[in-house]
Amino acid sequence: MSGEERARAARNLAHLLDATRSPGRRMLDQVLASGKQSPLARELTYGVTRHFYSLSAELQPLLERPLRDRDLDLFALMLVGAYQLRHLQIPPHAAINETVAAAHPLGKPWARNLINGVLRSLQRSPTPTPQDDSVRYDHPSWLIERVSKEYPDQWRDLLSANNARAPMAIRINLTRTSVQDYTHLLGSANIASQPGWLPETVILEQPMPVAKLPGYAEGLVSVQDAGAQFAAYLLTERLSAPSSILDACAAPGGKTFHLLERAPHAKVSAMDVNSSRLDTLRRSAVRLGHEVRTLCADASNDRLAARYDHILLDAPCSGSGTLRRHPDIKLLREPADVGVTARVQALLLRHLWHALRPSGTLLYCTCSLLREENDSIVAVFLNTHTDASAAPIELPSGAATRYGWQLLPLDPRTDAFYFAALVKSK
Numbered sequence: 001m002s003g004e005e006r007a008r009a010a011r012n013l014a015h016l017l018d019a020t021r022s023p024g025r026r027m028l029d030q031v032l033a034s035g036k037q038s039p040l041a042r043e044l045t046y047g048v049t050r051h052f053y054s055l056s057a058e059l060q061p062l063l064e065r066p067l068r069d070r071d072l073d074l075f076a077l078m079l080v081g082a083y084q085l086r087h088l089q090i091p092p093h094a095a096i097n098e099t100v101a102a103a104h105p106l107g108k109p110w111a112r113n114l115i116n117g118v119l120r121s122l123q124r125s126p127t128p129t130p131q132d133d134s135v136r137y138d139h140p141s142w143l144i145e146r147v148s149k150e151y152p153d154q155w156r157d158l159l160s161a162n163n164a165r166a167p168m169a170i171r172i173n174l175t176r177t178s179v180q181d182y183t184h185l186l187g188s189a190n191i192a193s194q195p196g197w198l199p200e201t202v203i204l205e206q207p208m209p210v211a212k213l214p215g216y217a218e219g220l221v222s223v224q225d226a227g228a229q230f231a232a233y234l235l236t237e238r239l240s241a242p243s244s245i246l247d248a249c250a251a252p253g254g255k256t257f258h259l260l261e262r263a264p265h266a267k268v269s270a271m272d273v274n275s276s277r278l279d280t281l282r283r284s285a286v287r288l289g290h291e292v293r294t295l296c297a298d299a300s301n302d303r304l305a306a307r308y309d310h311i312l313l314d315a316p317c318s319g320s321g322t323l324r325r326h327p328d329i330k331l332l333r334e335p336a337d338v339g340v341t342a343r344v345q346a347l348l349l350r351h352l353w354h355a356l357r358p359s360g361t362l363l364y365c366t367c368s369l370l371r372e373e374n375d376s377i378v379a380v381f382l383n384t385h386t387d388a389s390a391a392p393i394e395l396p397s398g399a400a401t402r403y404g405w406q407l408l409p410l411d412p413r414t415d416a417f418y419f420a421a422l423v424k425s426k
């Protein structure tokens with residue numbers, strides 16, 4: 001049984017590693033969604049992905065000769081074994097035996113001795129002193145270079161924070177229940193939690209399956225990072241009367257619904273270019289009891305028929321602020337990808353500005369910690385738009401940047417997010 005779970009994790013990882021060598025990359029979420037996964041298989045898959053650089057650096061010298069391309073699943077299985085030996089409290093003999101047993105469900109029983117030999121050598125050797133930063137911090141070199149340049153005093157702590165497990169934060173749907181009633185429900189279900197920054201934010205002591213959250217199916221609650229919840233806060237703080245709001249990159253809808261929960265009288269339109277992600281948004285709207293107008297359109301190009309009082313642009317980005325939740329980004333992204341998303345972000349911002357009414361605010365945000373996607377985009381935009389100015393932002397975590405605000409996972413309650421509030425002159 002446990003051999004099966006280790007084989008499942010090895011298959012997941014082989015898919016991911018294969019994706020790093022070919023175009024049309026599949027993210028780990030998609031790989032995991034395509035098969036039945038046990039909690040152990042998930043833990044092993046995420047754990048290996050998080051520590052890929054150090055684990056593979058330890059394994060490579062133990063292989064007498066390189067594995068054939070078609071045996072990538074065996075290398076993945078060895079990584080699963082190495083992760084258990086170096087990072088989990090599983091007794092080493094059990095970890096090794098179960099990993100060796102997984103060669104059978106992988107259809108490669110001939111590899112049992114090979115896996116056994118490699119893992120026993122690893123068990124006997126002390127953890128080596130890493131020779132380079134990529135291995136020491138379990139990040140790709142290009143990202144370490146950029147983070148260390150942009151955060152000269154914090155980069156080591158930031159990289160370590162990226163390798164931690166993310167907390168599970170939830171958002172109480174204030175249109176369906178109250179903070180007091182929902183907190184009471186959590187207490188009755190013995191789910192330990194702490195309050196977040198906003199009244200509706202709750203941080204759970206232990207992550208749990210969403211379906212087990214009290215009232216989840218009835219729409220009392222959603223899962224959303226505590227830092228991400230500042231987007232709707234920042235925009236709704238600026239509303240003086242019922243307003244029209246365009247959420248231009250809305251799917252799967254986390255921020256759209258939060259806007260509606262904070263400002264139930266606002267007319268919110270949710271736009272996204274991806275129709276299947278919009279379908280997910282529509283299904284969640286039904287669960288949460290929200291009425292939202294949806295538009296499938298390209299916000300960087302399509303003609304926008306209306307003008308809105310306010311716009312939220314939660315732009316597609318590198319995701320470099322979410323490595324705790326998506327460690328596969330470290331393996332899949334390449335340095336050139338950041339430039340590509342930055343061009344899209346600049347285009348989206350320029351195009352959407354035409355759809356904003358005078359005196360309105362466009363809240364630009366990303367889940368990136370890289371300046372190229374954040375302040376640099378806003379700097380160029382402000383230089384070329386004399387009718388735009390950046391309003392000051394202040395939040396209880398993170399730090400001000402030249403034009404906006406940056407949250408960082410140095411505060412373990414949040415992923416990294418960037419916000420800039422751009423106001424159009426009258």
Ligand SMILES: C[S@@+](CC[C@H](N)C(=O)[O-])C[C@H]1O[C@@H](n2cnc3c(N)ncnc32)[C@H](O)[C@@H]1O
Pocket residue numbers: 248249250251252253254255256271272273274277297298299300301314315316317
């Ligand atoms: C960061 S995600 C949005 C997350 C969402 N705001 C939330 O809180 O759930 C970025 C979204 O932008 C969408 N997107 C990318 N390019 C777009 C474009 N040109 N026009 C509209 N949407 C776009 C993607 O499909 C993706 O759903």
